[in-house]
Each structure stands twice: as C-alpha cells, then as structure tokens.
Amino acid sequence: MIHFDYIRVSTTKAAVDAIVKDSKAQWIAGGTNLVDLMKKGVMAPDKLVDINNLALKEIKKQSSSLLIGALALNGPVADNELVRKEQPLLSLALQAGASAQLRNMATVGGNMMQRTRCPYFYNPDMPCNKREPGTGCGALKGFNRMHAIFTDSEKCIAVHPSDMSIALVALDATVLVSGPKGDRRIPFQNFHRLPGDMPQKDNTLERGELIVAVDIPDNKFSKNVHYLKVRDRTSYAFALVSVAAALDMQGSTIKDVRLAMGGVAHKPWRLPEAENFLKGKTASEAVFRQAAELSMKGAKGYGYNNFKLRLAPTSIVEALKAASGKK
Amino acid sequence: MAQKKSFNDQQDDKHYSEGRRNFLKQSSLLTALAITPPYLLKAAESELDEKAAGYFEKMPLSIEINGVNHKLSIEPRTTLLDLMREQLALTGTKKGCDHGQCGACTVHVDGNRVLSCLTLAVMVEGKKITTVEGLADGDQLHPMQEAFIKHDGFQCGYCTPGQIMSAIGCIREGHANSDDEIREYMSGNICRCGAYPNIVKAIADVKKGGQKL
Numbered sequence: 001m002i003h004f005d006y007i008r009v010s011t012t013k014a015a016v017d018a019i020v021k022d023s024k025a026q027w028i029a030g031g032t033n034l035v036d037l038m039k040k041g042v043m044a045p046d047k048l049v050d051i052n053n054l055a056l057k058e059i060k061k062q063s064s065s066l067l068i069g070a071l072a073l074n075g076p077v078a079d080n081e082l083v084r085k086e087q088p089l090l091s092l093a094l095q096a097g098a099s100a101q102l103r104n105m106a107t108v109g110g111n112m113m114q115r116t117r118c119p120y121f122y123n124p125d126m127p128c129n130k131r132e133p134g135t136g137c138g139a140l141k142g143f144n145r146m147h148a149i150f151t152d153s154e155k156c157i158a159v160h161p162s163d164m165s166i167a168l169v170a171l172d173a174t175v176l177v178s179g180p181k182g183d184r185r186i187p188f189q190n191f192h193r194l195p196g197d198m199p200q201k202d203n204t205l206e207r208g209e210l211i212v213a214v215d216i217p218d219n220k221f222s223k224n225v226h227y228l229k230v231r232d233r234t235s236y237a238f239a240l241v242s243v244a245a246a247l248d249m250q251g252s253t254i255k256d257v258r259l260a261m262g263g264v265a266h267k268p269w270r271l272p273e274a275e276n277f278l279k280g281k282t283a284s285e286a287v288f289r290q291a292a293e294l295s296m297k298g299a300k301g302y303g304y305n306n307f308k309l310r311l312a313p314t315s316i317v318e319a320l321k322a323a324s325g326k327k
Numbered sequence: 328m329a330q331k332k333s334f335n336d337q338q339d340d341k342h343y344s345e346g347r348r349n350f351l352k353q354s355s356l357l358t359a360l361a362i363t364p365p366y367l368l369k370a371a372e373s374e375l376d377e378k379a380a381g382y383f384e385k386m387p388l389s390i391e392i393n394g395v396n397h398k399l400s401i402e403p404r405t406t407l408l409d410l411m412r413e414q415l416a417l418t419g420t421k422k423g424c425d426h427g428q429c430g431a432c433t434v435h436v437d438g439n440r441v442l443s444c445l446t447l448a449v450m451v452e453g454k455k456i457t458t459v460e461g462l463a464d465g466d467q468l469h470p471m472q473e474a475f476i477k478h479d480g481f482q483c484g485y486c487t488p489g490q491i492m493s494a495i496g497c498i499r500e501g502h503a504n505s506d507d508e509i510r511e512y513m514s515g516n517i518c519r520c521g522a523y524p525n526i527v528k529a530i531a532d533v534k535k536g537g538q539k540l
Binding site for chain 2: 001002003004005006028031032035036038039040048050052075079098099100101102104105234235236
C-alpha cells in the first residue's frame with residue numbers, strides 16, 4: 001500500500017471540511033472495501049479522514065419512519081430488534097451480504113458506497129472506464145459472467161454489489177447527506193446511477209457530501225418478505241442475481257408490492273412494471289411469471305452472462321412465491 | 328519482497344534475536360543480495376531515503392492486545408494483522424488471503440470478531456484486541472480450543488486460529504442455534520482441508536455447554 005496521511009475527525013462539519021479542502025483526501029469508516037482497493041492499487045488517496053468518531057450510529061423510530069445512522073454496523077443492524085420487526089426485508093438482505101466478520105466492520109453508509117467487484121475494475125493492468133475513463137470496458141467482450149443485463153451505456157457493464165441497497169431501494173428509503181452547501185435528502189432510487197457517459201461516478205453525491213443516515217418510511221411489509229440471493233456457493237459470495245420482494249397481502253390478493261433486483265445493473269434495479277402489474281391481482285405462480293416476463297424488457301446478455309436472462313425472471317418468480325407463502 | 332523488507336526494517340530487534348523465522352529471513356536476504364545486480368542495489372538505496380522520510384510520518388498508537396498495553400509508533404498503512412505478526416511477534420493470527428476473503432486473520436476488537444487484514448492499526452487506537460494467544464488461561468485452554476481438539480476440528484491447522492476466534496463470535500452473537508445457522512454464520516472462514524463438519528460439531532458442543540464466552 002502507498003503512503004497516506006491519516007486524521008480523525010469528531011464532527012460532521014470537520015469531516016466535510018477535511019474533504020473539501022483536500023482534493024485527494026477520502027473518508028474511511030469500516031474500510032472493508034477501501035483498504036482492499038488500496039492494497040490492490042485501484043484507489044490511492046493521499047489522506048484518510050477517519051469518521052468513526054462521529055455520532056452517527058443510532059437506530060431510532062421516528063413518527064412515521066425508521067432512521068438508521070450511517071455508521072451503524074451491518075451485522076448489528078441486521079440483528080436489531082426494531083429493524084427485524086419494522087423492516088425485516090432489510091435485515092434479510094444484510095444477512096445475505098459478506099461474512100459475519102465483515103458485517104461487524106462495514107457501515108450502512110459504506111455499504112452503499114462500495115465499488116463494483118468487476119475484475120476489470122479491480123485490476124489496474126486492465127482497461128476499465130470506471131477506474132480510468134477512456135480506457136474502454138474490458139468486460140464488454142471479456143469475461144462478463146457477473147455483469148449487467150440492464151444498462152444505458154456499453155461504456156460499463158459492471159454491477160453494483162450491495163445486497164443492503166437492493167432492499168433499501170425496494171423500501172423507498174431516503175439517504176440523508178450533509179455537505180458544504182448544507183443538508184439534502186436523496187431518494188434511494190436516485191442515489192446510485194447508471195453509467196451513461198460517466199461510469200466513474202457510481203452515485204449522485206457531490207464532492208464533500210457525507211451520508212449521515214438512511215430513513216425508511218413505515219410500510220405494511222412486515223410479514224410477506226423475501227430476499228433471494230443466487231450465487232456460486234450457498235453463503236459468502238456476491239450475487240449472480242438477487243431479488244428483494246415485499247408483499248402486502250389481503251388473503252391471497254396483493255394489495256401492494258415492491259420488487260428490486262441486484263446483480264443485473266450498475267445500480268439497484270427496481271421493477272416498477274412488475275409492481276404495477278401485480279397490484280390488485282390474486283397471487284399465483286402464473287401471475288408471478290407474467291410479472292417476471294414484464295421485468296425483462298430491455299435486458300441484454302453479453303456472452304458469458306446470457307444465463308442471467310433466464311435466471312433473473314426465474315428468481316423473481318421464486319422470490320415472490322417465497323414472500324407470498326405460495327411455496 | 329520489497330514490502331516484506333520494509334516491514335523488517337521497522338522491526339524491533341529484540342523480537343528477532345532468535346528462532347527459525349529470523350534465520351530464514353536473514354539467510355534469504357543474504358542470498359538475495361548476493362545475486363542482485365548492482366543497479367538494483369542502487370535503487371534499493373534510494374528507497375532507504377524514502378523510508379527515512381516515512382519515519383517522520385509515523386503515528387502514535389496505544390492498544391491493548393491480550394491484556395498487554397502497547398505504546399507504539401506506526402505507519403498509517405500498517406494493518407492490525409501486519410502490526411501483530413511483523414512487529415509484535417504475535418504470529419498466532421494467520422495471514423491467508425490478506426484481502427478479507429478467507430477469515431484466517433479473524434481477531435476480536437472490543438469483543439467483536441473482525442478481520443485484522445482489512446483493519447488499519449491506527450483505527451483501533453484505545454481498543455482491546457484479543458487474538459488466539461489470549462484465549463487460554465495459563466495452561467487451561469479456552470472451551471472452544473478444547474472443543475476443537477475434542478472434535479478434531481482441523482487438519483493442517485492454518486485456518487484454526489481464525490476459525491476459533493470466529494466460532495466464539497458466532498456463539499456470542501447468538502447465531503449458533505442449529506448446524507445450518509452455524510454454517511451460515513461461519514461462512515467467512517474458509518478451510519481448505521475441509522474440516523467443516525467437525526468445526527460445526529465443536530461449536531455446537533460449546534453452545535450446548537452453555538458457558539459464557
């Protein structure tokens with residue numbers, strides 16, 4: 001690892017100031033992704049600003065939402081009684097990610113900031129428009145088994161690796177940020193972005209904007225939820241495809257539904273067409289199958305990942321079956 | 328090699344005045360010097376200047392490892408794993424992948440299992456670290472160590488310190504209620520010998536014993 005300076009800050013303002021005045025400085029929280037990227041030479045900040053002393057660990061019930069501090073740790077959030085009771089989908093998604101040790105280190109804010117695990121991004125000897133804009137996408141005609149089937153640009157077909165974020169986009173969460181120009185609330189759907197002409201930008205944060213919390217509005221998804229993660233081994237692997245499904249059922253009628261997929265796009269991939277189709281319908285495998293087919297509009301394989309074109313809709317059906325109890 | 332050498336240069340001589348480890352390091356270094364072309368030695372010399380500059384960038388660090396307080400001066404880029412193994416001669420914690428993928432380096436920070444290879448040592452200032460060396464009480468092994476022996480929970484033993492530290496965390500976190508749950512919550516510890524069935528038995532046994540860990 002290259003040399004870097006290290007400082008600790010204890011207020012949000014000091015954290016923001018430290019990043020604004022030093023263009024090569026970077027925040028560090030859990031470090032589970034950043035330290036790895038620095039060892040690989042993919043990222044090389046001149047200075048690390050340690051934000052772990054900021055008072056952003058609290059999980060608290062608001063009048064109509066659940067507020068989770070950006071520095072709350074993934075493992076403890078997944079096990080938290082309030083989270084399990086109010087937002088079980090989030091708990092399931094967190095449990096599906098990484099390993100117990102990593103979940104004890106990784107923060108909620110850091111989880112959504114993690115970089116893609118695309119092997120071309122991870123290897124500085126390979127072309128990658130995300131790591132080094134203009135060098136091309138090695139995955140497009142390369143080994144792209146893990147890669148996206150939905151994208152707005154072939155400059156980058158990497159996928160966002162977070163499980164937690166798939167649940168948060170399904171739950172209509174809001175990201176609270178604090179920056180040099182003040183505070184701002186970003187709908188989770190708008191937090192991550194598609195690659196477009198700037199695959200180097202994973203999200204819509206401005207320089208100096210720090211995530212302080214995630215706010216999840218109250219909902220009726222406390223019972224019929226499922227997070228299905230399909231991967232190369234049963235545990236501790238990134239998703240080939242994952243599906244977050246939440247249903248509000250009245251008998252066998254679907255009153256409300258949320259669906260999102262991981263492992264298929266540069267951002268957590270919400271499925272609005274399928275949701276609209278399912279609302280008011282009677283739950284059945286045939287209906288789930290139709291919803292899944294609707295979700296695949298615009299999907300495209302790049303060779304090694306062609307299997308996802310079948311795996312994704314099948315996974316949607318399985319997740320909906322599990323969530324609705326129609327196993 | 329370059330990285331290894333820079334760590335050696337930071338080391339406190341007293342830890343390395345004896346032992347096979349030291350002999351091997353010195354002898355391989357001498358062999359390397361003997362076969363190194365002169366222009367490379369020149370490059371190595373200029374690297375020494377960088378190290379001298381690096382000396383002034385060190386940070387003070389005070390941590391407690393296995394009940395012993397350490398006041399140190401370290402480079403910010405030093406991981407907790409490298410600090411313990413290379414500078415404090417605590418080699419019980421193993422370096423497997425060094426990228427957070429295998430669990431061999433698992434230790435407890437303030438009682439919670441974490442990966443020491445992805446932990447910058449400066450970030451655990453003031454914290455209490457427990458490694459596999461800190462589990463036994465004199466000659467009395469920790470219940471989890473006893474259980475690993477009783478159930479033959481290892482073959483080559485390289486992943487074992489990480490497995491044991493993780494296993495204690497698994498029970499403390501309340502996720503050792505069934506074999507399936509143990510497997511899921513121990514998935515961050517890879518064993519290439521495939522001792523998994525006996526590791527699960529050892530953990531289930533300690534859990535059944537109900538002792539506070």
